[in-house]
Amino acid sequence: MTAEVNTTEGATTRRLDAPWHPLSNSGRGYLSVYFSERLARWPIREITRPGDNKSDPNIETGTYGLFSTCEPGMRNRIVHDGASTIFFLTTRKRGAGRVLSGYYDIGWFTEGTQGAINRDYALAASSMHFIVPIPTAHLPGPLAEICSAPFRTMRPLDSTTTSALREVCDNQPDRTGNYLDEVTRIERFAHSRSGYAYPSWGREEGFTWNNAPEYYQTDAELSKVPNSSKNKKWRCSECSHVIKSGALLKRCPLCKEMATLAPAEATA
Ligand SMILES: [Zn+2]
Incomplete structure (x- = not known):
């Protein structure tokens, strides 16, 4: 496996080899809600969530579902429907409403450790774009209602909504670098407190592409x-x-x- 990472006009793009397969793009997408880190300046995932440290969205590798078991149903549907854009929503303060933080354009998928039998697919972005978070209530036109409507963890989107939301994000400067810095800072903070970046995982360090192959599906005798x-x-x-x-x-x-x-x- 090789990962080429190039930076063009602020967006990170790359090409992946086997065992990754290219994902066909139907134009559709998903809204995906994640827990936000309370100690962070930017709305990254909740790395220090007690007893349940979060690894997704794993922006440092541009993956979703590679290291964690989050949202197998959504990952399975994305692979089978070619719904290749995942928009990320989170709540920064209780009662403050959701914000839109950015998106992945998923370019590749592979079977995760639990295999297709458990609908466990790892997704890898070909590009991603994270922004100064926008309250969903402030989004233009019907997007405000679509993104603010009550739903728990994820919601499928048609192609019209997907392209409108992408335009909103693409009109904002790319702040992915700020998010990445914050992941590193919070992992360091957690490590200084407990000796682990991810104590509930027994994991001392953060995640890099070098860790990815350990998380590919290799066991032919998996069960549900x-x-x-x-x-x-x-x-x-x-x-x-x-x-x-x-x-x-x-x-x-x-x-x-x-x-x-x-x-x-x-x-x-
Ligand atoms: Zn064991």
Whole structure:
């Protein structure tokens, strides 16, 4: 796998090789809501979310769903429908309403550690554009209502809405660099507090392209794994430890094996 990253007119573009497959673009897209980092100056993902450190949207690698198990349904639909633009929405302060922070233009996909059987596809952007966040209520025309309407984590968009929202973002200067700096700063802060950039993952460092191959699907004998655990407990089939996590992790934080965790049933 090679990743060529070129910067042209403020947008980052690149080409990926196998095991990544090119995604056909139907013109459609998705709105995707993420938890925002309270300690950050820019609305990056919630890296320090207690017991559930967030890795997506992973702007430092331009991926979604490569390192985390977030939104398998949306990732599956994006791959099958060619809905290649993901717009990111988040709430910075409780009760303040959502803001639009930017978008990915997804150019590639590959099977994640949990495989197609679990609808686990990793998505990689061919370009991305993050901006000074815009309150969704201030978006022009019907976009304000479409983006502010109550929905929980994601919402599919038709091609008219997708191109209108892209125009809104493209008319704003690219601030992706500010977001990237903030990811690094918050990871460093978390590391200085706990010795880990991602304590709930047992992960000392942040994410780079060098980590990507560890997260590709390689196990031909995968079985179906539920994506949630009622008691937030997961048992590792490799080291048999039970770990606590808000979300299914792709890698066991103790023995570091991939795709070994499954919900641990409460013991009487
Ligand atoms: Zn383990």
